[in-house]
Amino acid sequence: MARIHHASGLLTMKIVYYGPGLSGKTTNLQWLHESYPADTRGDLVKLDTETERTLFFDYFPAELGMIGRYRVKANFFTVPGQSFYNATRRAVLVGADGLVFIADSAPSREEANLVSLANLRENLRAAGRDLEQLPLVFQWNKQDLPGAMSPRMLERMLNPTGAPSFSAVATRGEGVWDTQVCILQAVMERLRAGARKGSVASA
Amino acid sequence: MPEVLRGDPGRVGLPSVLQLLEGEAMSGRLALGPAAWLDLANGLPVAASCEGREGRGAALELFLLDVPWFSFDAHPVEAAAPLDAMLSLIMEGCRLSDEWARLAASTVQRQPDRVEGLAGRLLSQLPDGACLEVARRAAGLARCSLVDPLLSLVEAGALVLGPTVALPEPLPAPPPAPVLAPTPPVAAPPPEPAFADAFVALEEGRRLVRLGDLVGAEAAFLAALTLRPDDRVARQNLARVRQVLGAAPSSSPSSAPHRSHA
Numbered sequence: 001m002a003r004i005h006h007a008s009g010l011l012t013m014k015i016v017y018y019g020p021g022l023s024g025k026t027t028n029l030q031w032l033h034e035s036y037p038a039d040t041r042g043d044l045v046k047l048d049t050e051t052e053r054t055l056f057f058d059y060f061p062a063e064l065g066m067i068g069r070y071r072v073k074a075n076f077f078t079v080p081g082q083s084f085y086n087a088t089r090r091a092v093l094v095g096a097d098g099l100v101f102i103a104d105s106a107p108s109r110e111e112a113n114l115v116s117l118a119n120l121r122e123n124l125r126a127a128g129r130d131l132e133q134l135p136l137v138f139q140w141n142k143q144d145l146p147g148a149m150s151p152r153m154l155e156r157m158l159n160p161t162g163a164p165s166f167s168a169v170a171t172r173g174e175g176v177w178d179t180q181v182c183i184l185q186a187v188m189e190r191l192r193a194g195a196r197k198g199s200v201a202s203a
Numbered sequence: 204m205p206e207v208l209r210g211d212p213g214r215v216g217l218p219s220v221l222q223l224l225e226g227e228a229m230s231g232r233l234a235l236g237p238a239a240w241l242d243l244a245n246g247l248p249v250a251a252s253c254e255g256r257e258g259r260g261a262a263l264e265l266f267l268l269d270v271p272w273f274s275f276d277a278h279p280v281e282a283a284a285p286l287d288a289m290l291s292l293i294m295e296g297c298r299l300s301d302e303w304a305r306l307a308a309s310t311v312q313r314q315p316d317r318v319e320g321l322a323g324r325l326l327s328q329l330p331d332g333a334c335l336e337v338a339r340r341a342a343g344l345a346r347c348s349l350v351d352p353l354l355s356l357v358e359a360g361a362l363v364l365g366p367t368v369a370l371p372e373p374l375p376a377p378p379p380a381p382v383l384a385p386t387p388p389v390a391a392p393p394p395e396p397a398f399a400d401a402f403v404a405l406e407e408g409r410r411l412v413r414l415g416d417l418v419g420a421e422a423a424f425l426a427a428l429t430l431r432p433d434d435r436v437a438r439q440n441l442a443r444v445r446q447v448l449g450a451a452p453s454s455s456p457s458s459a460p461h462r463s464h465a
Binding site: 003043045057059080084085086087088090091092094095127 | 216222226266300
């Protein structure tokens with residue numbers, strides 16, 4: 001849940017990039033990290049396993065600007081995609097304000113996308129949250145692959161409720177920034193609504 | 204000294220509890236069952252104890268415990284060097300938990316004749332057909348210390364895992380105390396100098412990387428790794444810096460030449 005610290009004038013939100021292994025979550029974060037001016041971003045933390053057998057998780061904070069007298073900061077996270085890292089995915093999801101689901105457009109990854117989305121739904125449910133109640137943006141990544149599933153097909157498969165979605169080639173940065181802007185806007189809109197209801201944590 | 208939180212870790216996970224306590228900058232003791240605890244000073248983890256172990260390893264082992272209750276007593280805790288950043292602790296603890304979950308029930312199909320270290324102690328306790336968790340209990344080893352040595356052996360092809368079997372029943376846990384007696388303030392133990400220095404050295408290395416001083420960063424990461432040889436982040440950063448510098452990687456921090464900071 002987003003936090004407002006009145007004394008320091010800071011509003012912090014948490015954005016989690018979810019999706020199957022190797023779908024491009026890390027590439028999205030790397031590209032975003034490089035896109036933010038150096039004085040507004042923190043280090044990109046990449047925690048790999050000891051032998052780098054798999055990229056484990058990534059994180060970086062970025063200052064987005066000012067809203068009134070408040071500095072707005074976003075913490076961007078990825079989850080590890082491999083199926084056996086589920087406790088870790090649940091930990092990353094704690095307190096998420098917005099979700100980006102990075103789908104792999106390769107036809108061979110159709111089932112992996114479905115399994116990952118079902119896993120996201122289940123992990124949120126275990127924490128008493130509902131995917132439909134959270135700001136969510138889809139990204140159809142790797143659209144440059146030969147034989148890539150079309151956005152229309154992916155929409156039908158993964159996004160029946162019509163959440164915002166973007167085609168992307170994250171390795172070239174295409175669609176990465178737009179996806180991020182969309183989720184930040186959705187979260188801010190949710191925060192405004194929450195603030196009216198008094199459901200934003202403050203300190 | 205008020206108990207401000209109590210719950211079932213099966214319903215509210217340790218990462219959630221820790222992120223809440225960090226966000227609220229709480230000080231006090233988080234007890235996980237009767238025999239494990241983590242002290243926080245202003246939301247930072249400064250001391251831990253778990254199954255007779257202390258320090259960061261104990262804090263990581265907390266994520267692998269199966270305990271029926273947790274409680275948090277708020278009281279002043281002397282500020283000390285953190286065991287780790289809370290985010291790193293949570294992510295590493297969860298990773299180890301996930302990795303152990305897939306290792307614990309595995310039997311061993313083939314193992315090397317001789318294995319050094321903790322993995323060797325574990326494998327020497329492995330009865331035929333039993334799973335790794337059985338051997339771990341017999342050897343009295345912490346799960347978090349076994350995960351990476353075992354995975355390294357598996358990756359190298361030296362250890363071949365067999366089918367999984369049913370895990371043995373967990374040892375019965377003592378019943379939760381209905382109401383915890385107020386705990387007197389416990390001063391955090393003095394920081395482990397190696398950890399504190401390693402943490403500082405790691406941060407310094409990162410700072411120098413940002414400044415482009417890779418030689419200085421290499422020295423800082425090497426110092427961190429010498430002080431805390433199992434620090435994965437320091438090892439990775441050192442390897443990457445050396446890759447950029449074109450230096451040959453060293454197999455152990457103690458044998459590596461220590462470059463002076465230019």
